[in-house]
Amino acid sequence: MDLLTTWTGSSAAALRQAFRYTQIEFARHLGVAPRTIANWDTTPTLVPGTNQQRILDTALRMAPGEVQARFRLLNSTAGISAPSFVPAPRDQELDDMNRRELLRLFSMAGVAIAAPPWDDELDVQRVLHAGRTGRVDHAGVDQFEVLNSHLWRVFVLAPSKAKIYPLVQDHLAVLVRTLQHPNGPEFRQRLCALTADLFQLAGEIFFDGDQYTDAAHCYTLAATAGKEADAFDLWACAMTRHAYIGVYERRFDKAEPMLDLALRLARRGDSSLCTRHWIAAVQAETWAGLGNLNACQQALDQAELVRDLKGPVHNGGWLRFDGDRLAEERGTCYVTLRRPDLAERVLTEALAQELSERRRGGVLIDLAALGLQRGNRDQVVSYGDRAVELARQTGSKFIARRLRGLQDQMKPILGDQRVGVLNANISSLITSAA
The missing domain is CATH 1.10.10 (Arc Repressor Mutant, subunit A)
Known part of the structure; x- marks a missing residue:
């Protein structure tokens, strides 16, 4: 073809x-x-x-050469060798090896971020004059920024997020190694910001793979590096991602105070960015989980104000909120609050929009859950079947996880033959995914 x-x-x-x-x-x-x-x-x-997956897989296999080429551009300024590419994990041994490497980077990054390798400016000058490797100039840091941005774009496009982790890990190792060398306060601040950026990306990859503890470690280090970089929006986003683990695990009481702190940070950041509005959207989910309709609606209204911002409101990497998902997020909140009267119209309108397969799957599952709340088994089966088929076609772990949550809610009506078939299909899907 x-x-x-x-x-x-x-x-x-x-x-x-x-x-x-x-x-x-x-x-x-x-x-x-x-x-x-x-x-x-x-x-x-x-x-x-x-052949869509084949094309993307081909491009991802090309990615290591791209990374090697970019690091070669840095050799003359940073004295850094190009990292070797490690294939994406395929078994438990490689998973464990990558996790050990991540923990090693955690330890080294924590020290490199918290303890600058110089005592005073004279020491910096002496070391730089001696020609120590690891020194970077503006051009070198600019190349680091290009590669960070490149990796975020690949992450957004890749259906299998784990495939790009080896590339992220290699670049993290380079950033951490560079932080260990004296480069002066200005460069150190930029390097800390880049490290915060990339640890957030690593956390997103682990979160997508259901490795929430590793994701939490990444977000913690990202927050620390963001603080050292004096980058309040970056710091706030790391806190928000960390809090979202609690939202996802339905530990809303743990997420709420973290989001409050993240919002305080964002208010000290760049008011032209959407950081505050993204935090409000996550807060809305938290208030919904805590059963507070008024607070949830107020947070959603705050998130909607992102549409009033002018110019570029996000960077497409660690900050990607633009309000285009607010309809479905509002619907999810109303389903959580068990308010089908509010959720039906919002979710139906969201489903009529041009959505990614992942987002469409989430809306279908919310509509199936709405059927459960209304006692409408036809709605449960209709939307549930469509979500299962979509999960089969895409192999999306996100849709499979959401279906597992729907499955738990269906237990009281499993005596219905059609619901029983849907339950069996979800079980088969989850088994295949595992």
Whole structure:
């Protein structure tokens, strides 16, 4: 099948641009003509197909060479060798090895962030004059920033987030190693900000893989590095991500005070950014979990104010909130609050929008849960079946986890044959995913 008919349009162009490949390079690695890539870049529609995963996998296999090339650009300024690529974990032994490496980076980063390797400016000058490796200049740090941004874009595009973890780990190792060397206060502040940024990305990868303890460690170090960088928005976002683990685990009483602290930090940050509004959206979920409708609605209204901001309100990396998900998030809150009268219209409108497969799966499951609350078994089965099919097609762990939560809620009506079949299909899906 012609790849042009299986994956065309802006998503293909976004993938190529995220990896910063020319049309010719992308064509060569994918085995298609350069004119095909040019057509992808200009075709406005996305045509899903069975080869979509193959194309992305091919691009991800190209990624190590891209990282190697970027680090080679740094050699002349930073004295840093390109890291070796480690394949994505495929068994328990590699999982354990990667986790040990992560813990090693935790230990080293904690010291490097908290204890600068110089006593005074004279010591800095002496060490730099001696030509110690690890020194970076503006161009070197700029390249670090480019690579951070590159990795976030790959993370957003990749259906399997774990695939990019080896790249993130390699770059984290370089940042931590660079922090151990004296580079002066200005560069150290920028390096701390980049470290905070990348630890948040590592945390997102672990969170997506249900490794919440490792994710929490990453967010803790990200918060510490953000503090050292004097970057209040970055610090607040790390706190918010950490708090969201509590929201996801329905430990709302633990999340609420963390979000309050994150909001205090955000108020000291850049008022043109959406940080405060994103925190409000997460607070709304927390208040919904705590059963406080008024506080939930007030938080949602605060989050909606993101639409009043002008200019670029996020950076597409550690800060990505723009309010486009607020309809479905509002619906989720109302389902949690067991207010089907408020949730039905919001979720139906959200489902009519252009949504990613992951987001569509979440809305379908919320609508199925709404059927449970109303005693409408037809609605439960209809939306539940659609969510199961979507999970099978995409292999999304997120949709599978949400379906597992729906399964728990269905226990009182498992005597219904149709609900029993849906329950069995969810069990089969979860087993396959595991």
